Amino acid sequence: MRNSHLSLKVTALLAVLGLSLTACGTNNSAAPAADAAQNSGAPVEGGTFTYAEVTPINNWQTQAARFYEKANVLNSVLDRLTYFDAESGKLVGWIAKDFTANKDQTEFTFTIRDGVTFSDGSKLDAQAVKLNLDALGLGIKDAQIAPNVDFGAYKSAEVIGKDKVKVTLKRADANFLRSTSSVAAGLVSPKTLKLDNAGQSAISKIVGSGPFVFESEKPDEEVVFTSRDDYAWAPETAANQGDAYLDKLVIKYLPEVASRAGAAQSGQVDLVRGLQPVDEQVLSANGGQVFAAQGVDLTTNQAAVRIGSGKLADVKVRQALQVGIDRQAIKDTVLSDSYVLAGSILNHKAPGFVDLSADLAYNPEKAKQLLDEAGWKPGADGIREKDGKKLELTVSTSNNSVVIKPAFELIEQQWRELGVKLVNRAADNTFLANALVDDKIEFFGTRQFAYGGLGPVYAPANNTQTLNADEQLNKLFTKEQAATSEAEHLKLVGEEQRALVLDKALTLVLWDEVQVYGGSKNAHVEFTSGTAPIFQGAWKAEG
Amino acid sequence: MSIVADRVDAETAAAQAPADSDGERRAPALLRWAARWWVLVPLAILLAWALAPALFTGQDPITGVPADKFSAPSGAHLFGTDHLGRDVFTRVVYGTRQTLLTAGLACLVGSVVGTLLGLLAGIAGRFADTAAMRFVDIILAVPGFLIALILVTATQPGPLSLGLGVGIASIAAFARLVRTEVLRVRSRDFVQAALMSGGGYFTVLRRHILPHVIGPVLSLIAVDLGAAILAISGLGFLGFGSPPPTPEWGLLISEGRQYLSVAWWLTTLPGLVIVAAVMLTAALGRGVNKAFRF
């Protein structure tokens, strides 16, 4: 079928290209002892640690730190009142050495640690904390900064005595304490809070009390931080209670997914986020390390459902799609062993997780039956229709997850069998910018920070997940937030999951949030419950 | 891809044809025959892929066999398989239609609007000439891919928006080419004579000017087709392509690039098909130009 002369030339070209590129894949002769690095000795002092994020950030405004690429860096620049210890599943002290809540969960008192200073020399005292809480809870009008969504119940804060701050809420919120551990609740110098929008967005002007301090920036290419030698107020449970072992932290950007494994393997970076599943084996076989940071602070990866187009208004259709996803096939095809399939909207390690996996098992027959019952009958082209409308659904996601687009490609294939057409606009940020607030786009593929209950993620009428306030759900959220004992609170968090995933099927859950990082053979680093690298405790083995 | 450069290339390739022909006139007849078949047969195959893809492959372009993912090229999978276990060769074959459709629309927009502008500039007097050429300058002054980006963002990526966006950028090349050709032909004695002898304006245009302009335009269309394929694949690379599972050449490369370190065939083989197709259409352009020479 091909012209013989042409094929000859093509074959020759192929041979050359094939050779040069396969040489890449099988280059594992130099597989040094990755193990040796892991059975570490004592941390090594000094050195520069290079970390590559997936995309450059220009706007660093603290409260908008819900993106990983911002949060992962700000985590080492800004301290918070509290810290969530993923190992024990407990909230521990940080800048607040002690914190208490009243029985109703409407008043909270933080005792501020002594001797903490911002890197500009000013004191991080009770007054500075109050100003920060006001900014988080009420926003900063003059600088066009909106309030933090986790602080929706916030009313006011007052300084009591010399080192205490009392927060009063408008309504009960059992999750309030945990939201003070979020990177988006990072504390900045009162001077920073007075800057205009441009000032509060510039990393060079944001002053924090964290272990690393801004040194220099090349826009879109790198940001350099230096260790703060007098840092002595790490979270209570941190292994390193002093200043960072490292001298310098360099943040770079590696948007090309294909380059990431190579960057860690060749030691050009010590750590890179967004390692894709197929590269995990390549990297470990070539002497690098693979770190899977579990996102305990986040919901599972999900396709949040919007009912605006009407096609998903019937709960039966949503429930059909929930069991119409073959999650195991997704894991086998486009994920890796670093990923755990979802058992609920909360991840397996989150406080209050309930395992719903039995109800999530792949069942195409049941899915078809539910769709039939809902009145969606297969049309001439195999796509189901009802009242002249085709069951054609659209999904939108950001491009920052390396696995989300292939996952939806596979789901698209699975749903085609059911007679459902999925328009896969995953990983298209341009489309997402508009789709985020368009409730006619049926699915938003995402995972969100959830510090306890799911209210902040799903309750507001303009929440970007469902873009809709469900009355019954919101009653449940309010009840949960007003829970007065931990046992009651966890039970209600369990009810929320059941309602969201099964009864209302407003979210199609996929897999637990995990961020897979590639590391060079000398890198030693651990991660927070929000998957951010802890650079304060990181170090590099010599060699 | 660099839309404007490709148009420049198109313009020059079309204009370069006379130079080539001198060399080839001396070549043995057999070689000339072979040269023609080298171009025409593969092009015919491409066209057949677009019209009846099912004749060339028995596999499914959009549903994969997950267990077969990332298989290297073999007898069963000529171009290997992708991350979902889909046969890449099948996707290339099925992708021909979408690719040619989009690139074809781009050419159509560019050639029709460009030719009209060029004719206007060449024959409708000095004011029209200035106006048309300033318009061309404006199109050139705004980066072509920016126009395409805005159009795709404002609507949705698909053959229509991509074709239109890429096509607008090529208007300038056609307008300039046609204007030059018209001016060249118009100054010739026979046209002057036809006008003097009382021939109507449009009669002269139809009988004497248009026939001379058609050759270069057709030739530029052929070259432009290749350039448009490249431009669309570049947009796909930047994330402005049709949504999956659409098989389209540019998208195949840009989606496969993520797996470059483990599956070289995902980018390399569709990439070579694009290189071949672009070179073939360029060769066709030169051939057409030669055939229409007076």
Added chain:
Amino acid sequence: MGGYVAKRIGQALLVIWLAYTLVFLAVQALPNDPVTIFLNSDSAADPATIAQMKEYYGYDQPLVIQYFTQLLGLLRGDLGYSLSSGSDVTTRIGEVVGSTLVLAGSAFAAAVVLALALTAAATLARGAKLRSALLNLPPLMVSIPVFWLGLVLLQLLAVQLGVMSLFPDDSFMSLAVPIFVLAVHLSAPIAQVLIKSVQEVNAQPFIDVLRAKGASESWIFYRHTLKNAAPAALSIAGITIGTLLAGSVITETVFARAGLGQLILQSVTVQDIPLVQGLVLLTAVVFTAVNLVVDLVHPQLDPRIITARAGSPRALSA
């Protein structure tokens, strides 16, 4: 001549203004505005906040007023505020323009050298087969997708051989490779124009006379042919600005470089309209200025241009 220069400058300004206006109208077709996109970027914002911010930045004004406000600002050198990057448009562009200038400038120089070398080789090489093989090189070079070449080179040089950094640093390789990738694509059209005009010059009688006098082929090529062919290549230089920019987007993406190309892509993605317009203005000014210079220099090199311009359009219009 003075009148001609003044007229050309006037036309250039007109083109810039019209390009700016055209893009102002085009971006209105975008489905959202910068404020909405920015405020909703991590969770849906309160409509009141959106309205307040729109008012603050003037997006609530009627289009006509927005247009003239912007135009006035423009005359004062104020291009507006880029919300997505949290700084002025001029500041934001200033941050990265240097990087693109270095890349694009060097790539252009490299492309010209490459094109000259190709032309010399294709004209002077011994053996018709070799010459025709060289003649086929430009079409091949222009057919290779820029991003594909960039990715393959990056994978090979940075990951496999380890001779270059994956990130832009100050090393020779980290600039040379992107320049090469961009230059390969850029040099093809320049080479094609050069080769074509060299062939035309070679066909002229005076070359035959030189040959008959016993001048060597390479002497003729360098002393006469090239000199006569240069103006044609110059005229294409102006048009390559757009190519350079489009190529820069892709090269900058592949090699993780900061630059204008990246910025354009970013600004369209987040629909940061003031930034888009600032960038369009910049490219329009650069493109028009380069072409103006080419137009003004061209007649100095080749007096036939003016004659042709003044002469031919009048021939039939009567």
